Amino acid sequence: MTGCLQLEPPWDEGSLMEITEEHLLHLEPVCPYDQAPVHFHSLPNPRRRARYRIACYYCGRQEELDWPPEEAKR
Numbered sequence: 001m002t003g004c005l006q007l008e009p010p011w012d013e014g015s016l017m018e019i020t021e022e023h024l025l026h027l028e029p030v031c032p033y034d035q036a037p038v039h040f041h042s043l044p045n046p047r048r049r050a051r052y053r054i055a056c057y058y059c060g061r062q063e064e065l066d067w068p069p070e071e072a073k074r
Contacts, residue, residue, distance in 0.1 A: 011032070019032075031061065
């Protein structure tokens with residue numbers, strides 16, 4: 001089931017980096033808006049790059065991102 005609700009404000013770049021760092025350190029990342037656990041889901045990607053969906057089931061915010069980010073490759 002999908003909705004058309006636009007959640008404001010979305011996660012900013014700093015919040016996403018904090019969430020991913022906690023995930024990489026094997027800690028439980030939490031949503032900065034409601035302190036609920038955030039879940040990482042690996043998505044299929046034909047280009048063999050890591051692609052993830054980060055979702056908070058409490059507030060409904062979600063974001064898709066490639067890992068590692070482009071700036072980390074330089």
